[in-house]
Amino acid sequence: MENRTNMQIAMQLGAGYGIDSGAWRMPGGDPTAYTNMDSYVKLAQTAERGKIQMLFMADTPALGVDLTNRPPQSPMDPMLALTVIARETERIGLVATLSTTFNDPYNVARQFKALDVISHGRAGWNAVTTSNQAAAANFGSQVASRTERYERAHEFIQLVQALWGSWEEGAMTLDVENGIYANMNKIKPINLGGKYLSSHGPLPIPPSEQGQPVIFQAGGGQEGLELAGLYASGVYASPYDIPSAKAYREVVRQSAVNFGRNPDEVKVLPGFIPSIASTEHEALERRKHLDGYTDLTGKVSYLGAMLGVPLSFDDIDRPLSPELRKYANANPQDPRSPRALELVMRGMTIRDVLAHGVINYHPIIAGTPEQVADFMEEWYVSGACDGFAIQPDASFDGVSAFVDQVIPILQKRGLFHKDYEGTTLREHMGVSYQYGLRL
Amino acid sequence: MENRTNMQIAMQLGAGYGIDSGAWRMPGGDPTAYTNMDSYVKLAQTAERGKIQMLFMADTPALGVDLTNRPPQSPMDPMLALTVIARETERIGLVATLSTTFNDPYNVARQFKALDVISHGRAGWNAVTTSNQAAAANFGSQVASRTERYERAHEFIQLVQALWGSWEEGAMTLDVENGIYANMNKIKPINLGGKYLSSHGPLPIPPSEQGQPVIFQAGGGQEGLELAGLYASGVYASPYDIPSAKAYREVVRQSAVNFGRNPDEVKVLPGFIPSIASTEHEALERRKHLDGYTDLTGKVSYLGAMLGVPLSFDDIDRPLSPELRKYANANPQDPRSPRALELVMRGMTIRDVLAHGVINYHPIIAGTPEQVADFMEEWYVSGACDGFAIQPDASFDGVSAFVDQVIPILQKRGLFHKDYEGTTLREHMGVSYQYGLRL
Numbered sequence: 037m038e039n040r041t042n043m044q045i046a047m048q049l050g051a052g053y054g055i056d057s058g059a060w061r062m063p064g065g066d067p068t069a070y071t072n073m074d075s076y077v078k079l080a081q082t083a084e085r086g087k088i089q090m091l092f093m094a095d096t097p098a099l100g101v102d103l104t105n106r107p108p109q110s111p112m113d114p115m116l117a118l119t120v121i122a123r124e125t126e127r128i129g130l131v132a133t134l135s136t137t138f139n140d141p142y143n144v145a146r147q148f149k150a151l152d153v154i155s156h157g158r159a160g161w162n163a164v165t166t167s168n169q170a171a172a173a174n175f176g177s178q179v180a181s182r183t184e185r186y187e188r189a190h191e192f193i194q195l196v197q198a199l200w201g202s203w204e205e206g207a208m209t210l211d212v213e214n215g216i217y218a219n220m221n222k223i224k225p226i227n228l229g230g231k232y233l234s235s236h237g238p239l240p241i242p243p244s245e246q247g248q249p250v251i252f253q254a255g256g257g258q259e260g261l262e263l264a265g266l267y268a269s270g271v272y273a274s275p276y277d278i279p280s281a282k283a284y285r286e287v288v289r290q291s292a293v294n295f296g297r298n299p300d301e302v303k304v305l306p307g308f309i310p311s312i313a314s315t316e317h318e319a320l321e322r323r324k325h326l327d328g329y330t331d332l333t334g335k336v337s338y339l340g341a342m343l344g345v346p347l348s349f350d351d352i353d354r355p356l357s358p359e360l361r362k363y364a365n366a367n368p369q370d371p372r373s374p375r376a377l378e379l380v381m382r383g384m385t386i387r388d389v390l391a392h393g394v395i396n397y398h399p400i401i402a403g404t405p406e407q408v409a410d411f412m413e414e415w416y417v418s419g420a421c422d423g424f425a426i427q428p429d430a431s432f433d434g435v436s437a438f439v440d441q442v443i444p445i446l447q448k449r450g451l452f453h454k455d456y457e458g459t460t461l462r463e464h465m466g467v468s469y470q471y472g473l474r475l
Numbered sequence: 476m477e478n479r480t481n482m483q484i485a486m487q488l489g490a491g492y493g494i495d496s497g498a499w500r501m502p503g504g505d506p507t508a509y510t511n512m513d514s515y516v517k518l519a520q521t522a523e524r525g526k527i528q529m530l531f532m533a534d535t536p537a538l539g540v541d542l543t544n545r546p547p548q549s550p551m552d553p554m555l556a557l558t559v560i561a562r563e564t565e566r567i568g569l570v571a572t573l574s575t576t577f578n579d580p581y582n583v584a585r586q587f588k589a590l591d592v593i594s595h596g597r598a599g600w601n602a603v604t605t606s607n608q609a610a611a612a613n614f615g616s617q618v619a620s621r622t623e624r625y626e627r628a629h630e631f632i633q634l635v636q637a638l639w640g641s642w643e644e645g646a647m648t649l650d651v652e653n654g655i656y657a658n659m660n661k662i663k664p665i666n667l668g669g670k671y672l673s674s675h676g677p678l679p680i681p682p683s684e685q686g687q688p689v690i691f692q693a694g695g696g697q698e699g700l701e702l703a704g705l706y707a708s709g710v711y712a713s714p715y716d717i718p719s720a721k722a723y724r725e726v727v728r729q730s731a732v733n734f735g736r737n738p739d740e741v742k743v744l745p746g747f748i749p750s751i752a753s754t755e756h757e758a759l760e761r762r763k764h765l766d767g768y769t770d771l772t773g774k775v776s777y778l779g780a781m782l783g784v785p786l787s788f789d790d791i792d793r794p795l796s797p798e799l800r801k802y803a804n805a806n807p808q809d810p811r812s813p814r815a816l817e818l819v820m821r822g823m824t825i826r827d828v829l830a831h832g833v834i835n836y837h838p839i840i841a842g843t844p845e846q847v848a849d850f851m852e853e854w855y856v857s858g859a860c861d862g863f864a865i866q867p868d869a870s871f872d873g874v875s876a877f878v879d880q881v882i883p884i885l886q887k888r889g890l891f892h893k894d895y896e897g898t899t900l901r902e903h904m905g906v907s908y909q910y911g912l913r914l
């Protein structure tokens with residue numbers, strides 16, 4: 037295993053509020069964060085103060101949620117938000133998600149490479165196939181079969197990389213004296229095409245300080261693993277515990293090996309939600325405060341279903357009754373259920389059990405900075421991951437709490453770098469230089 | 476005719492250098508301007524100092540030129556460049572060209588509305604159909620028939636406007652106390668579709684300070700005129716003289732009337748290239764200096780063809796011989812040829828005739844600030860235009876020369892505003908508020 041001293045951290049910015057649907061209501065936060073670039077910039081600058089390797093924007097081109105009580109989940113536009121941030125930060129990486137299903141390779145290649153040049157080599161592209169029906173409907177189509185989406189994704193990513201490489205290094209001469217702007221022998225069409233897509237090129241954008249953007253990947257089963265193994269330097273993952281995380285990381289690494297790559301070149305970053313306070317009790321109070329901003333009816337019945345017992349909102353401030361405890365069991369299909377069962381059995385109220393985050397998509401630690409660091413260390417040193425994609429519960433103070441309180445502990449323990457390795461995302465991540473298609 | 480005191484000026488930024496292909500070599504300029512956002516920002520801030528209503532980015536998604544001796548013609552990416560500028564300026568409008576042929580309406584609606592919100596109501600979209608074969612090849616297609624391109628453009632623009640309107644005004648409540656983020660009765664799907672395109676929506680972006688971006692249009696004969704009359708508040712045009720400009724403006728205005736609109740709502744902005752110096756002689760020297768950076772062989776023979784006489788590069792520093800003058804005549808198909816003939820007949824050398832800009836795509840005035848202002852005044856007061864889309868010869872000093880020397884004259888003559896009318900592009904242009912589709 038490679039040296040475990042360079043934990044990779046991606047800070048997720050989302051719609052500007054944090055992952056908790058009540059976060060937009062937190063006193064001291066900015067309810068307008070979604071539309072207010074100043075809020076994004078502030079979060080980005082805070083993350084950069086913590087030497088966090090990259091910002092990360094998940095994205096689905098559709099309004100996936102009812103906004104009556106909660107904000108959107110995606111930014112207004114990830115490329116424009118990261119462009120704003122590029123100019124108001126110096127070092128931090130800028131990773132945006134863009135779908136290979138609902139875009140054209142030329143446009144994607146152009147915008148990411150422009151962002152890479154504008155940011156002096158800090159751009160990354162999370163290439164996803166998007167299986168969301170609402171997104172498909174926005175483009176007048178329906179979700180294609182997995183096979184078709186992934187075949188297209190391969191063509192798409194290869195075209196984008198070929199376009200990136202079509203303006204070769206050293207092509208831009210800028211020889212004012214002799215009037216030679218560029219060497220056209222080094223700027224060539226790609227003329228590549230497949231079953232779904234083709235492009236002629238060249239893309240008239242020179243290399244950035246890191247050559248071309250770093251590729252990320254997320255989800256998609258066996259087909260997704262092939263994308264990861266072939267192209268990705270970073271994988272955004274969603275395991276819930278160390279055994280499943282380890283297993284997933286192993287298959288990602290094996291996929292890289294299958295395609296002739298060094299597995300250390302692919303960093304697996306599980307999503308993780310820290311809720312930080314000075315005591316565990318306060319952290320749980322923070323989470324209950326956030327929960328208090330939203331309707332928990334659905335979550336209570338979801339927890340009941342998870343444990344195989346009927347639960348309704350009226351039960352929320354009581355522990356599970358002794359009779360129901362007899363019937364409660366951990367659903368073997370759901371990695372989150374053993375922990376839920378354990379907390380219920382300790383006699384906690386349902387509200388407290390929920391505050392522990394047992395039914396969230398990603399693992400949650402509600403606790404002190406030490407407890408958060410302990411969680412991260414345990415996963416990291418056991419080889420369950422190469423770092424984390426952090427989703428702050430509420431961003432406005434959650435990012436600074438992580439940066440000011442957790443990062444120093446990780447640094448003291450020798451797990452996280454003390455400063456950026458260089459100026460580019462590739463340097464921060466410790467992944468190899470690549471320009472154009474990998475041959 | 477409306478009051479002629481609010482001349483509209485769009486400053487074109489192009490690839491950052493200016494329209495002259497030798498501009499990148501000018502001493503004092505920035506040869507890296509294409510990739511250097513600081514250069515773009517500086518130009519934008521200079522234009523804003525001059526109260527210029529808007530910046531304008533033409534764009535074709537293809538490398539249309541050989542870069543051996545000259546820079547690209549389009550920016551790396553117009554949306555990203557304008558996003559950078561949005562954050563580093565306060566008032567100036569931000570208009571980008573994006574093709575209706577090589578994009579998806581949802582993506583275009585999203586990026587322009589995000590830019591509009593980020594810039595607090597300063598975005599504009601120049602919707603073009605792009606008849607360029609190199610562009611088509613970058614998207615794996617061929618140039619479709621004009622009919623098809625314009626049918627698609629109608630559907631495209633209507634879908635974009637409908638998506639813009641799908642998040643109604645007042646939908647975003649941000650009621651922290653009661654936990655009401657938005658009123659979902661005011662955020663509705665559009666469910667619109669046509670022959671080529673459809674989209675479900677909604678687009679989850681609230682209105683900007685100007686509601687939605689301003690629409691521009693350029694080119695395309697009768698079909699283009701229909702687009703202009705139906706949707707555009709600004710038309711980028713390329714007439715060469717006052718009679719043709721007047722005629723073109725009249726048909727644009729008539730097209731607006733045909734579609735039930737007030738013709739004053741459509742501003743026609745011909746392209747115009749000022750070359751400014753303290754004397755006419757110096758201005759011509761400036762142009763000859765710029766010409767000296769490029770190979771004029773092609774231009775000399777082009778001039779010969781225009782006048783119906785054989786000319787070669789060897790003739791460049793001589794006037795036309797008396798014998799050839801007998802044969803020279805103004806090609807009636809080319810509005811630029813009478814002026815070319817006149818200058819030739821005055822006995823100027825070919826180099827000097829070319830320096831007057833007689834074969835450029837847009838009219839050129841090489842002269843003093845007064846001469847430039849005189850030209851603009853004559854066109855404007857005679858109703859040949861509503862303003863201009865300025866293409867500086869070389870931007871690095873051409874924009875500031877225009878702002879510091881020409882603008883004050885236009886202001887003194889009461890032709891150009893002394894300050895911005897408000898904070899939004901619609902206010903600067905004096906065009907009506909519109910939100911969603913015009914019904």
Ligand SMILES: Cc1cc2nc3c(=O)[nH]c(=O)nc-3n(C[C@H](O)[C@H](O)[C@H](O)COP(=O)(O)O)c2cc1C
Pocket residue numbers: 093094095096097133135164165166167168182254255256257259260272273274307
């Ligand atoms: C952790 C994680 C994050 C993801 N983020 C996104 C995203 O931001 N946008 C998106 O469109 N899809 C995202 N996906 C979805 C994947 O692209 C993929 O469509 C999904 O996993 C469904 O699998 P399938 O594509 O094999 O049907 C994500 C998946 C995972 C596991």
Ligand SMILES: Cc1cc2nc3c(=O)[nH]c(=O)nc-3n(C[C@H](O)[C@H](O)[C@H](O)COP(=O)(O)O)c2cc1C
Pocket residue numbers: 532533534535536572574603604605606607621624693694695696698699711712713746
């Ligand atoms: C002044 C002017 C500027 C134009 N600017 C652009 C541009 O920036 N990008 C582009 O793709 N097309 C541009 N066009 C081209 C038009 O979209 C149109 O394709 C062209 O006029 C050819 O006409 P057609 O579409 O009817 O074939 C421009 C046209 C004119 C007259």
